[in-house]
Amino acid sequence: AAVVEDVKRNPDSAAGGIVLRRRLQLMMYNNMYRIMFDRRFESEDDPLFVKLKALNGERSRLAQSFEYNYGDFIPILRPLLKGYLRVCKEVKDRRLQLFKDYFVDER
Numbered sequence: 001a002a003v004v005e006d007v008k009r010n011p012d013s014a015a016g017g018i019v020l021r022r023r024l025q026l027m028m029y030n031n032m033y034r035i036m037f038d039r040r041f042e043s044e045d046d047p048l049f050v051k052l053k054a055l056n057g058e059r060s061r062l063a064q065s066f067e068y069n070y071g072d073f074i075p076i077l078r079p080l081l082k083g084y085l086r087v088c089k090e091v092k093d094r095r096l097q098l099f100k101d102y103f104v105d106e107r
Contacts, residue, residue: 003027025053037103048102055095062088 003023007013026044029052033039041049062084071081078085 029053039103051098055091055098058091059095062091 003020006023007018007020010018012018022044026041026049029049030040033041043049065084071078071085
């Protein structure tokens with residue numbers, strides 16, 4: 001019901017159309033983070049939502065990379081992928097720090 005109300009309130013939805021995927025993504029994040037951390041995001045422009053979405057997108061992009069697959073299935077190639085693995089570690093560390101700052105430390 002909230003998604004429908006948001007679409008009705010948006011003047012662009014009547015004239016030019018909107019992308020529902022973004023609003024549905026916010027709804028999915030709200031469901032998951034409410035269950036895990038008792039936390040919700042106000043809108044698609046919520047700064048924490050934007051940060052989490054960017055980090056999760058970067059993590060997904062790295063996970064779908066060919067370099068990732070080669071390193072997992074052909075272990076002898078791992079030493080050649082040090083730069084890629086460093087980027088993966090940095091993304092992981094940023095995500096963990098974000099979760100610690102916004103969710104763990106608040107409890």
